[in-house]
Amino acid sequence: MMSTILIVGAGQAGSQAIDxxxxxxxxxxxxxxxxxxxxxYQRPPLSKKYxxxxxxxxxxxxxxxxxxxxxxxxxxxxxxxIGLDPSGRRVTLAGGEDLAxxxxxxxxxxxxxxxxxxxxxxxxxxxLRAIADVAPIRSGLKPGARVVVIGGGYIGLETxxxxxxxxxxxxxxEMADRVMNRVVASSVSExxxxxxxxxxxxxxxxxxxxxxxxxxxxxxxxxxxxxTHPADVLVVGVGxxxxxxxxxxxxxxxxxxxLVDEYCRTSDPAIFAAGDxxxxxxxxxxxxxxxxxxxxxxxxxxxxxxxxxxxxxxxxRVPWFWSDQYDNKLLIVGLSxxxxxxVMRGDPATRSFSVCYLKGGELQAVEAINHSKDYMAARxxxxxxxxxxxxxxxxxxxxxxxxx
Amino acid sequence: xxxxxxIEPTGARRExxxxxxxxxxxxxxxxxxxxxxxxxxxxxxxATCHVYVAPEWLGKLEPxxxxxxxxxxxxxxxxxxxxxxxxxHVTAELDGLELTxxxxxxxxx
Numbered sequence: 001m002m003s004t005i006l007i008v009g010a011g012q013a014g015s016q017a018i019d020x021x022x023x024x025x026x027x028x029x030x031x032x033x034x035x036x037x038x039x040x041y042q043r044p045p046l047s048k049k050y051x052x053x054x055x056x057x058x059x060x061x062x063x064x065x066x067x068x069x070x071x072x073x074x075x076x077x078x079x080x081x082i083g084l085d086p087s088g089r090r091v092t093l094a095g096g097e098d099l100a101x102x103x104x105x106x107x108x109x110x111x112x113x114x115x116x117x118x119x120x121x122x123x124x125x126x127x128l129r130a131i132a133d134v135a136p137i138r139s140g141l142k143p144g145a146r147v148v149v150i151g152g153g154y155i156g157l158e159t160x161x162x163x164x165x166x167x168x169x170x171x172x173x174e175m176a177d178r179v180m181n182r183v184v185a186s187s188v189s190e191x192x193x194x195x196x197x198x199x200x201x202x203x204x205x206x207x208x209x210x211x212x213x214x215x216x217x218x219x220x221x222x223x224x225x226x227x228t229h230p231a232d233v234l235v236v237g238v239g240x241x242x243x244x245x246x247x248x249x250x251x252x253x254x255x256x257x258x259l260v261d262e263y264c265r266t267s268d269p270a271i272f273a274a275g276d277x278x279x280x281x282x283x284x285x286x287x288x289x290x291x292x293x294x295x296x297x298x299x300x301x302x303x304x305x306x307x308x309x310x311x312x313x314x315x316x317r318v319p320w321f322w323s324d325q326y327d328n329k330l331l332i333v334g335l336s337x338x339x340x341x342x343v344m345r346g347d348p349a350t351r352s353f354s355v356c357y358l359k360g361g362e363l364q365a366v367e368a369i370n371h372s373k374d375y376m377a378a379r380x381x382x383x384x385x386x387x388x389x390x391x392x393x394x395x396x397x398x399x400x401x402x403x404x
Numbered sequence: 405x406x407x408x409x410x411i412e413p414t415g416a417r418r419e420x421x422x423x424x425x426x427x428x429x430x431x432x433x434x435x436x437x438x439x440x441x442x443x444x445x446x447x448x449x450x451a452t453c454h455v456y457v458a459p460e461w462l463g464k465l466e467p468x469x470x471x472x473x474x475x476x477x478x479x480x481x482x483x484x485x486x487x488x489x490x491x492x493h494v495t496a497e498l499d500g501l502e503l504t505x506x507x508x509x510x511x512x513x
Contacts (some may be wrong), residue, residue: 019436294444329448
């Protein structure tokens with residue numbers, strides 16, 4: 001009988017795994033190990049309400065401390081894992097403590113991709129991923145402060161929106177020809193760029209950062225075309241990569257993340273992995289993916305927990321994502337890769353519309369802007385592999401759920 | 405502090421003291437109320453904090469906004485007394501508010 005489960009990584013996935021393990025009757029020793037000192041907390045608000053100072057730290061927590069006590073969870077927080085020995089089934093913590101396991105769950109998350117141009121190591125170059133990153137950024141977000149954001153993805157644009165709401169003069173520098181180019185249709189990029197410009201944010205696309213300059217700290221950003229952008233505050237949001245060194249060093253198979261199967265098993269039978277750190281198969285979409293998403297972390301953790309308890313369960317979900325910028329809500333469901341048809345529902349000028357993606361007639365993904373009905377209907381239709389009627393689909397007056 | 409009453413899917417009754425100003429979803433999640441998944445943490449993006457409001461309390465809540473309305477329309481078994489608990493804030497007047505957690509959350513799960 002299994003007696004000890006260790007969970008490394010105290011984020012969304014680690015927190016959910018505890019819940020599922022105890023709810024499903026695991027009675028053995030359960031240890032949650034986290035690099036950060038906080039109890040498991042939500043990351044999405046870090047670039048939104050928490051950055052704006054509208055939410056205190058207590059409200060970021062998934063559970064109160066009493067929950068962990070009640071569920072007999074040993075918390076080892078502020079304790080990075082420095083060693084993993086799969087053959088001896090042990091992990092070593094930075095303080096030197098050695099812990100044995102019967103099953104190990106890796107929920108290591110992702111880490112911010114770093115700039116590597118000259119000046120990138122100057123003080124004042126901020127990344128936004130953890131609670132501890134927020135205070136140094138927020139302290140500079142004063143009315144009139146010049147804020148430069150490198151990267152026009154989710155984090156960059158959410159940070160820009162928050163800084164603008166606080167009265168800062170904000171510039172977003174994006175290397176591609178449009179913002180959020182990897183995740184949404186061009187019409188959606190245009191809509192959000194327009195919204196930011198209406199709010200007074202300067203968005204510069206097709207621009208490559210070649211250096212950061214300053215005496216004691218970063219003061220300006222230099223681009224390839226020779227332009228410079230003075231920065232009182234500089235935030236970099238240029239994507240993330242899987243946090244998988246611990247696994248790869250220990251000899252687990254990794255490739256753009258820790259490789260797991262549909263049961264969330266790694267290449268070692270006693271080790272499972274969940275969340276942003278995994279590269280996993282998506283049966284619904286017929287490909288391997290690495291996702292940075294709350295839903296994926298949550299659902300893979302549930303699946304991994306059940307499989308650790310030897311209750312075979314397959315992870316096969318339609319992923320979803322969201323972003324809040326000003327009063328606009330972007331809701332995305334499905335994966336658009338490989339689509340062969342794109343259908344617009346509604347008119348962006350009304351500030352409520354959707355973009356649908358199909359492949360071989362099947363609905364594959366939907367990006368819904370301020371349109372929660374389409375989004376919720378799409379979650380169901382994509383799961384069911386529905387084949388909408390194209391004429392109905394293109395008519396926003398017809399509900400998406402009635403488009404078959 | 406006002407008390408919020410949750411009837412979990414098993415029928416278990418949980419009475420939880422809740423600070424004024426936070427959302428009912430946060431109260432449920434931080435205390436691990438069964439059946440409240442609340443994946444998106446209150447962004448009105450997932451419809452997994454769906455509850456049924458006891459009829460006598462309906463009139464005391466602020467009405468649903470469009471975004472919540474749209475989410476609920478496709479939630480699991482929506483009823484006229486359905487709410488997303490992330491959109492309901494705790495106030496002194498809601499002391500004793502009774503909410504029933506549905507058997508399931510999102511329709512497609």
